[in-house]
Amino acid sequence: MSLNISVVLPAKNESGAIGQTIAQIQQLQLAHEIIVVNDGSTDNTKQVAEAAGAKVVTHPYSKGNGAAIKTGARSATGDVIIFMDADGQHDPQDIPRLLEKIEQGYDLVVGARQKGSQASIGRGVANALYNNLATYMTEQKVEDLTSGFRAVRADKFREFLYLLPNGFSYPTTSTMAFFRAGYSVTYIPIHAAKRIGKSHIQPIKDGVRFFLIIFKIATLFSPLKMFLPIAVVLFLMATGWYGYTLYEFHRFTNMSALLYTGSVMIFLMGLISEQITALMYKEK
CATH class of the missing domain: 3.90.550.10 (Spore Coat Polysaccharide Biosynthesis Protein SpsA; Chain A)
Structure with a gap:
């Protein structure tokens, strides 16, 4: 060579x-x-x-x-x-x-x-x-x-x-x-x-x-590619549990609130991590 x-x-x-x-x-x-x-x-x-x-x-x-x-x-x-x-x-x-x-x-x-x-x-x-x-x-x-x-x-x-x-x-x-x-x-x-x-x-x-x-x-x-699926799963679990409790007990439970909150927090963590990762590779 x-x-x-x-x-x-x-x-x-x-x-x-x-x-x-x-x-x-x-x-x-x-x-x-x-x-x-x-x-x-x-x-x-x-x-x-x-x-x-x-x-x-x-x-x-x-x-x-x-x-x-x-x-x-x-x-x-x-x-x-x-x-x-x-x-x-x-x-x-x-x-x-x-x-x-x-x-x-x-x-x-x-x-x-x-x-x-x-x-x-x-x-x-x-x-x-x-x-x-x-x-x-x-x-x-x-x-x-x-x-x-x-x-x-x-x-x-x-x-x-x-x-x-x-x-x-x-x-x-x-x-x-x-x-x-x-x-x-x-x-x-x-x-x-x-x-x-x-x-x-x-x-x-x-x-x-x-x-x-x-x-x-x-x-x-790409952190968001890992965090987003987890956030979506939690969101679907929250929605499913909310649908069940609304049908059976006619109310919104703390578990649904916890799952919804966790879903949003994980999504935001992924979003912030994505921006930090982009800065890591920014040309100096």
């Missing part, structure tokens, strides 16, 4: 896989720099990465996957940034396929994990729900909302760094931000292998994060 390519690998205690991953990327002879963001590792991840020929940026303590991504994006000098895991899940041989889509004019290309690539059944179900919700919100087919293997145009990605969380949901946030901004997003099918080393996923913490991501998907794109 005529564009310079930077590969960013967030890494925390990945000494078992990082050397092999870097070597495989170097064999492609596509990247002009490989940046390993050492997120407070307590093993020799830094030493292994440096010995393999990567540029290493080290956090003094663990700040999270999203924070490592932001550090890598700020450090990268390439026109296009490839983000991928350092634990052996992502195959560097897929990088040329990502770049091919960038050459075709896309701004964000995501490696969509195919059937059998999910770490567990629970995560597979959660990701399916995320994808369906994001498809509803954006009215575009979203094949893999949470995949961390992606190629982006660096200047456009940096526009949204202030939105990215320090935790694991940076793929969700960045994808929805690109859709909202009207940038071109596409997917290529990939197979994710089993990671090398111990996973950093925590079931209980990730369960809470599941619900947070659901709301984040809505608020990052």
